[in-house]
Amino acid sequence: MALKIDAKLIENVDDPSFDLLNYAITEKMNKWTEYDKLYNYYLGQQLILNRNFGNPAVNDQHVVVNHAKYFTDMITGMMTGNPITYVPQDGNNIDAITEALSKMDIAAHDTDLELQLSIYGVGYELVYLKVVEGAKTEEQIACLDPRYTIVITDDTEEENEIYGIYLQPKKTLKGEDNGYLISVYTPDKLIQYRTRMGYQLSEGNIDETTEIESYWSEEPITEFYNNGQQQGDFEQLIPLIDSYNSLQSDRITDKDNFIDSILLAYGTSVEGNLQKGQMLDDLPSDAKIEWLTKALEENDVQTLSDSIKNDLHEMANVPNMTDKDFAGNISGEAMKYKLFGLLNLISVKEQYLNKGLKRRLKLLAHMIGGVKQQAVDITGVRIQLTPNIPVNLTDTITNIRNADGIIPRQVTFGWLPEGYDPQKLIEMMDEQNAKQIQQNKDAIGEGDPEESTANVNEEDQEGYRDSSTNNEDEK
Numbered sequence: 001m002a003l004k005i006d007a008k009l010i011e012n013v014d015d016p017s018f019d020l021l022n023y024a025i026t027e028k029m030n031k032w033t034e035y036d037k038l039y040n041y042y043l044g045q046q047l048i049l050n051r052n053f054g055n056p057a058v059n060d061q062h063v064v065v066n067h068a069k070y071f072t073d074m075i076t077g078m079m080t081g082n083p084i085t086y087v088p089q090d091g092n093n094i095d096a097i098t099e100a101l102s103k104m105d106i107a108a109h110d111t112d113l114e115l116q117l118s119i120y121g122v123g124y125e126l127v128y129l130k131v132v133e134g135a136k137t138e139e140q141i142a143c144l145d146p147r148y149t150i151v152i153t154d155d156t157e158e159e160n161e162i163y164g165i166y167l168q169p170k171k172t173l174k175g176e177d178n179g180y181l182i183s184v185y186t187p188d189k190l191i192q193y194r195t196r197m198g199y200q201l202s203e204g205n206i207d208e209t210t211e212i213e214s215y216w217s218e219e220p221i222t223e224f225y226n227n228g229q230q231q232g233d234f235e236q237l238i239p240l241i242d243s244y245n246s247l248q249s250d251r252i253t254d255k256d257n258f259i260d261s262i263l264l265a266y267g268t269s270v271e272g273n274l275q276k277g278q279m280l281d282d283l284p285s286d287a288k289i290e291w292l293t294k295a296l297e298e299n300d301v302q303t304l305s306d307s308i309k310n311d312l313h314e315m316a317n318v319p320n321m322t323d324k325d326f327a328g329n330i331s332g333e334a335m336k337y338k339l340f341g342l343l344n345l346i347s348v349k350e351q352y353l354n355k356g357l358k359r360r361l362k363l364l365a366h367m368i369g370g371v372k373q374q375a376v377d378i379t380g381v382r383i384q385l386t387p388n389i390p391v392n393l394t395d396t397i398t399n400i401r402n403a404d405g406i407i408p409r410q411v412t413f414g415w416l417p418e419g420y421d422p423q424k425l426i427e428m429m430d431e432q433n434a435k436q437i438q439q440n441k442d443a444i445g446e447g448d449p450e451e452s453t454a455n456v457n458e459e460d461q462e463g464y465r466d467s468s469t470n471n472e473d474e475k
Helices: 018-029 032-043 067-080 095-103 106-120 235-260 298-316 332-338 340-371 393-403 409-415 422-444 449-474
Strands: 003-005 085-087 122-133 136-144 149-154 161-171 177-185 189-195 206-213 221-225 262-266 288-292 382-384
Touching: 003 018, 018 149, 018 161, 018 177, 032 067, 032 106, 032 235, 067 106, 067 235, 067 298, 067 340, 085 095, 095 136, 095 340, 106 122, 106 136, 106 221, 106 340, 122 340, 136 340, 149 221, 161 221, 221 340, 235 298, 332 340, 340 382, 393 409, 409 422
Parallel strands: 003 149
Antiparallel strands: 085 382, 122 136, 122 221, 149 161, 161 177, 177 189, 189 206, 262 288
């Protein structure tokens, strides 16, 4: 979460004081343990692994059923399994931006960013310039570790970004701590401090200071939110995850310890060590021998296990895909109803994601259009996120065909599930029609290509209208 300060107290925005930077870094480090716990839960390093009964004779099992990873991976796949697309409006040109994004493999970056959001509740990306040859540069975007990244804003309603800070822990060749490289991004500069020990900035703890001019017009670190509370997708479910792990571990522990049960003898005594298969003879008539065991009632345990598991999936809004309701023969529409909760969750996440993506476009537009003087206009750009769910492509194509002539193709081609650029598809269709017309002309040896194109398009549109009319008549 961004740190808010009173910007009026800053004397020079390009020369932040050590007091301000140390305050921001300390505030971030106070949350480091919380972030680290969330990351460990995603990796499967969960509370059950630290359980200790204190009795070496008990064969205690530690079972981790990693629901945290399951929920995060499912949501991330649904959010970014289909690449995010940017659709220009009113003929605006964003080709230079889409080309830059394509070169930096933005789809993989967006997946990493969404993974951060799902785990930590916040994510950070840095835009920067990479020198490729001579003085030529290319725009790049990198994900930054949320545990070491800070964004400082003013305390107005707009929450304007003032500073971005990124801390890189340094190690010696022996793996020992060797200070930090602290990068402070202002609207006009990048200031880097190399500390001797720790992350506190002071004159006596800095070995080197570097300043580099920046051309982004704003600090280039963008903070993304997963939701309004800046919480990860499994953060509120950790108690349920621990309970499920504990229950499953107890079940396995109980089975393992059954063979180590205590032998009880009533009305007699057993001397020495018993060997496997040894018979006990000459026991008194009233003697009784039995095993002392602690057995769990399996039906009750299974009922509790199912209850916890159902609560986990319900609260996470992520369905259990191994459930019988998710048979392989259900239609795409039926699947949408079963994924209704998850789709609602994604729609909320999308709104917060789009806010950060708009700032990404703004920064790239300033660099590519303002600094490098390339033709770019991001006014009204529509950010399109298509959830990665099964789609009946035949039905989608039928709907597009039926809507042709009624709804602009710029809209209907956007219904396709794979994130195609509608404008590119329109251009491809025009090219395909032109080739077909040319082939017809060559075959008959007459006709003006431009006139033929117009006639074919008119006939094509009339065909769609006739088809739509016939469908209405049938209804």
